[in-house]
Amino acid sequence: MQYVYPAIFYNAIEGGYCVEFPDVDGAATQGETLYEAMEMAEDALAGILVCYEDYKAGRSKLPMNNRIVAPTPIENIKAEPDEYSTGAFVTLIKVDTDKYRKLLESMQAEAAAV
Secondary structure, eight states, rough: EEEEEEEEEEEESSSSSEOOOOOOOTTTEESSSHHHHHHHHHHHHHHHHHHHHHHTTTTTOOOOOOOOOOOOGGGGGGOOOOOTTTEEEEEEEEEHHHHHHHHHHHHHHHHHOO
């Protein structure tokens, strides 16, 4: 399944970026550079959405009280720095949970072969 969600990127006072997804409980990450933060944001979003999908489909017994909701339009998300940041901006992050599952499966198979 493909998803696109808005993410808020905060320029951390001590350097790097913190990222949160207002519509996806449990999805947050960080990175030392903007590029790394973008990659980590994709991974965090895909990972939590896979967990939500698995719980909804009965493939996981982990208690996931959250559900996948429609993304808030990006123009309705306000990005303001907090006490830990010097600036903030909003951008969209796109993930494909089917591709993410295949990546996880190949990583598990590789680890099992070692």
